[in-house]
Amino acid sequence: MDPKIRTVAVLGAGIMGNGISQTIAAAGPYLVYMVDVAQAILEQGLESIKKSLGRFTKKGEMTPEESEAIISRITPTTDFEVVQESDLVVEAIPEDLALKIETFQKLNDLCPTHAIMGTNTSSLPITSIAAATERPDMVIGIHFMNPVPVMKGVEVIKGLMTSPETVQATVNFVESIGKIPCLALDYAGFINSRLLSIYINEAVLAVMDGNPPEEVDKGMIHTANMPMGPLKLLDLIGLDVHLKIMDILRNEYGDRFLAAPLTRQMFRAGHLGRKTGRGFYQY
Numbered sequence: 001m002d003p004k005i006r007t008v009a010v011l012g013a014g015i016m017g018n019g020i021s022q023t024i025a026a027a028g029p030y031l032v033y034m035v036d037v038a039q040a041i042l043e044q045g046l047e048s049i050k051k052s053l054g055r056f057t058k059k060g061e062m063t064p065e066e067s068e069a070i071i072s073r074i075t076p077t078t079d080f081e082v083v084q085e086s087d088l089v090v091e092a093i094p095e096d097l098a099l100k101i102e103t104f105q106k107l108n109d110l111c112p113t114h115a116i117m118g119t120n121t122s123s124l125p126i127t128s129i130a131a132a133t134e135r136p137d138m139v140i141g142i143h144f145m146n147p148v149p150v151m152k153g154v155e156v157i158k159g160l161m162t163s164p165e166t167v168q169a170t171v172n173f174v175e176s177i178g179k180i181p182c183l184a185l186d187y188a189g190f191i192n193s194r195l196l197s198i199y200i201n202e203a204v205l206a207v208m209d210g211n212p213p214e215e216v217d218k219g220m221i222h223t224a225n226m227p228m229g230p231l232k233l234l235d236l237i238g239l240d241v242h243l244k245i246m247d248i249l250r251n252e253y254g255d256r257f258l259a260a261p262l263t264r265q266m267f268r269a270g271h272l273g274r275k276t277g278r279g280f281y282q283y
């Protein structure tokens with residue numbers, strides 16, 4: 001682990017924020033502040049963490065004492081000023097550039113000078129967020145995957161002005177929490193979303209050609225060794241989230257990222273996947 005990083009502030013206790021808090025606290029010596037705007041949201045976040053840890057204890061992968069110790073290293077709070085005590089910030093608030101910029105300007109004013117300021121954004125430019133601060137060399141993308149406690153890879157995204165020292169310290173930190181840092185440059189969609197969205201989009205186009213979703217998924221599982229079919233994955237991600245990413249990528253790279261019309265039609269119908277009980281499959 002990086003000796004300079006001891007205390008981490010995770011901004012947001014939502015799906016990603018609580019998973020990130022859990023994962024960092026589980027790695028050992030780190031102390032985690034999990035910050036959100038309301039007590040009730042923090043309680044929900046903590047509940048999700050307890051549920052997730054419960055699954056590990058049930059499988060015998062963790063003792064109840066270890067689970068308790070992890071929880072004791074997480075301090076939920078609505079006090080944003082705790083970032084003053086942090087060596088690293090991982091921001092996981094909603095995907096809204098104006099909101100992220102406002103938040104990073106506050107971090108710029110409050111964080112200690114040595115603190116690394118990371119964002120978990122899936123699609124916004126790290127360079128734009130960094131440019132809103134007076135220390136863009138300390139701003140970096142730390143893109144965890146959902147569900148965070150399970151997924152191994154973390155994209156580490158260097159903005160145009162991110163320093164090599166910040167990249168190295170972030171890589172060391174990611175390794176210290178048992179994850180695999182995957183370096184990506186700050187172009188829209190980084191590596192993961194850029195490649196995955198084209199693959200998923202092509203699967204929807206194959207359905208429009210007349211292929212049943214089950215066959216498309218079965219084909220990719222058994223002929224390409226994918227752990228899950230692309231349409232089941234799309235249902236998991238949410239058609240709304242996928243469509244938003246496609247539109248951002250199309251804006252940046254052109255029509256090769258044009259979303260399949262069926263995705264937009266299903267979005268309009270509210271068939272967003274698992275979260276609405278209906279997508280390419282029924283839930």
Ligand SMILES: NC(=O)c1ccc[n+]([C@@H]2O[C@H](COP(=O)([O-])OP(=O)(O)OC[C@H]3O[C@@H](n4cnc5c(N)ncnc54)[C@H](O)[C@@H]3O)[C@@H](O)[C@H]2O)c1
Nearest residue numbers: 012013014015016017036037092093094095120121122146
């Ligand atoms: N959900 C995913 O699968 C996924 C995967 C990778 C990356 N991401 C990215 O992670 C980020 C968070 O996504 P999510 O799915 O966890 O969102 P979410 O809506 O579940 O959680 C966001 C949380 O941030 C809180 N929040 C809002 N403003 C805040 C502020 N100023 N300070 C502190 N907390 C604040 C909200 O109350 C909410 O609890 C986004 O940038 C998203 O693009 C999401």
